Amino acid sequence: MTATSSAQHDERRQSHDVRERNGGSSSAAVRWLVRFSFAGLVCATTATMFADVSPEQIGAAAIVLLIVLLLGKVPVAIALSVPGIVGLYAMHGEGAIENVLSDVPYNTVASWTLSVLPMFVLMGLLLVKSGISTKVYIAARHWLGWLPGGLAIGTTAAGAGLAAVSGTSLGTTYALARIGIPEMLRAGYHRKLAVGSVAIAGLSGQLIPPSILLVVYAGVAQVAVGPQLIAGIGPGVLLAVCFSLAMLLACIVRPRLVEAREGAAAYGTGNATPLWSQRVRSIVSVWPVPMLVAAVLGGMFAGVTTATEAGALGALGALALTFWYQRGCRPWKVVYDAVAETIEVIGAIFFLLIGALIFSRLLAVTGLARAFSEWVTNTDLSRVEFLVVIAIAYFVMGMFLDPLSMLLLTVPLLLPTVGALEISQLWFGVFAVLLAELAVLTPPVGILAFIIHGITRDSRVNEGHVITLGDIFRAIGWLLPVAFVVVLLLIVFPGISTWLPSLMQ
Template identity: 40%
Template sequence: MTGLPPEAIGGIGTAILLAFIFLRVPIGIALSVVSIVGIYVLLGPRAAAGMLSEIPYDFTAHWTLSSVPMFLLMGFFCFHAGLTEGLFRLARYFLSWLPGGLSIASIQGAAMFSAVTGSSLACTAAMGRIAVPEMLKAGYDKGLSTGTVAAAGTIGSMIPPSIILIIYGVFVEAPIGTLFIAAFIPGVLTAVLYSVMVCIRASIDPSIAPKVNERVTTRDRLLAIRDTWPVGLLIVGVFGGLFSGVFTPTEAGSVGASLAFLISIAKRAMSWGVFKTAIIETLRTTASIFVIAIGAQLLTRFFALSGVTELLADFVSGQGYSQLQVILLIGVVLILLGMLLDPIGIMLLTIPVLLPVLETQAIDLIWFGVLMAKFLEIGFITPPVGLNVFVVKGIVGDLVPTHLIFRGIAWFVVSDAVTVTLLIAFPAIALWLPSVIGD
């Protein structure tokens, strides 16, 4: 309609999209507006109206996506019914004797909570309310106390059920169950490396994590196990069935939400207020994710019509970059974007551009999905927009300045860099378990 070549229109649209992002326009709105206007310019009003009516419905009607609200509902039921409050206490009773034991208990408690929620923010909020006051009371360094919880919450993006991996799988048409299985070992590895790092730091400088002198009896440990066994039952029931092939990831979400509801009733922790709050938060979070995802779907169509993705893939191929160089370049871009945007927005913004490049380079999409989730985890805690950091800040208020929280997460970012290096050097860390279970 303008006389410009499609590639030029795609380039202008990309520039406008980036301008919107830097102006802090909500990512879902920015993606949708740029895409619809771009399609209008390329093909005219009828095509733009047709895609606006077709793509949102086709995407939201995708059966696999029904697992998103179900896994979120499972997590919110567990959180608001208080089923996860004992996880930190359980980890504390078994790990507090270690150097930095309360910090390590927070990490392991967050890892366990991650198995019943796909939200990093929910994991951070739940563990922060319980663990941070305990660490500060014990005289732990303020940066370490808050940084531990902010970083540990990111494990919720890796250990199944990960909402990020569900959305990624839908977009690249990769099996969700395989992605979940592939992410399990890297998620555990993240928790282990965090714990080892804290243990080493606390051994070198005990002042940052004074030893907790408390007598924990076998009875205390057994009582803690008794209080938290329903969460263990939920985890085993959902993911045992999922990994053994008894039900699909979509069915796993429904089973998980139902089990969480029934367990809450059995423990007399379910009330109308808890039920209502969990439903509302699930609807709000799901709607936010879907708005962004619909915008990303529209952007994918706009880029395909304008030839931007093909042009980028040809450019990368023409440069002769190796797989490693491509992965490192993508990692830098994701981390930089992580300093400005929320992780789901980053993923949905970049996948339409990256997918043709990944296919051209013959990069395994399962392995890359796990690696991308890891890069996005780093974005949860890097300044200036470290969402988990501000969740923790909301919990501690004026007690801990924001700059101290960011300082506290620095060593965890170093641990994440080690995890990323291992994942790139040894792809089998992510791909071995799916190959075993698949066989």
């Protein structure tokens, strides 16, 4: 019996090894097939550019090559640069390449319009690394926690402020997820309300100055940075207010969303209402930050400072606040980390910009952007129909690209059409940034949803709850219609975005 069992065991083991080898061979074959297909597509599209084709066809082939490179997970900056360089060489030879490579990189980095970027990025990183995130969240919780769903509403308000200061919804989501989700779960909030409020918290902040995405758009579209930043205030505030009202109404209609657990020390759940002294202290701890932002925006709005000067003022103020908040806690370490990260972020942004401008140079030379504009005009698409098409395209691209890459990829192609349809470039910048931010939330590849899902796996965050990716997407799903309403209002009433810039000195 023992010999028979041993023989059967050996036979099963050999069979398992054979299956593993066959499975490994199959997956290796699939990987090589994908690689050869990728290489074949790259070669085919490149060869098309050197064939006897029209300039517009060269531009179309460059776009196909760009899509292939992006699907092949090539870094976006390289995926933008390579088709532009190859297309220009195919059309005009080495002289065109020498011209574009000697002109575009320098003019991109030396652009006065974009010189504000390092200042705003440094300002945001200094404030975030100085520990302001927790202080802002506590202040929002103390003042808004008494409302039904007050913690969720406070999270939205804190997210708008933090994203406006830091310039990134990803960083804001990461910070608030670790602070806000466990706080709401301990208070008895439904897990979907907790993760949903965190997911949408940073969206409005990407429109409220100083917004990195709006600055980048201004640089690509060649519009004034100051008015472009001011144009985002109205839609940003409207979006934050609409999200807050939606959560307030949801908690009133469905009280079980915020049913407090026994012993939950939370605000807005019938427990532990903060004292007025606590509320005042929470405001005192953060008041320099809104004052600094107000000084930066007020200087631009009144025409006292340029955007670059306002950014420098903001960075200087953030440096002073960092030393104040971190007194006795090695503030120089915080400053060093913020400066180092600023260099990394700006280097990545400028690399993307260089690639985008090289690609846009090809679009201009081939006339593809102009041809697209003429096609839209000849098809008699109305302003609203054109914007609906753009919205759909952005949501598709959001499955694969981050907001900055989407803007750099689409704005050079769309600007001629925007002008032909007499759409304000300031308004379109706000519209495009809002769509790009919404796109990273939509399934099946919502980047923010996956970030939150990764954070909620930590037992210190989930408080014993099982939070699935489906829970996060469902939570986002019932809040996204609110954002679509804001997009619709922005289309119907463009003055929401343009009235403040029209008042600037």
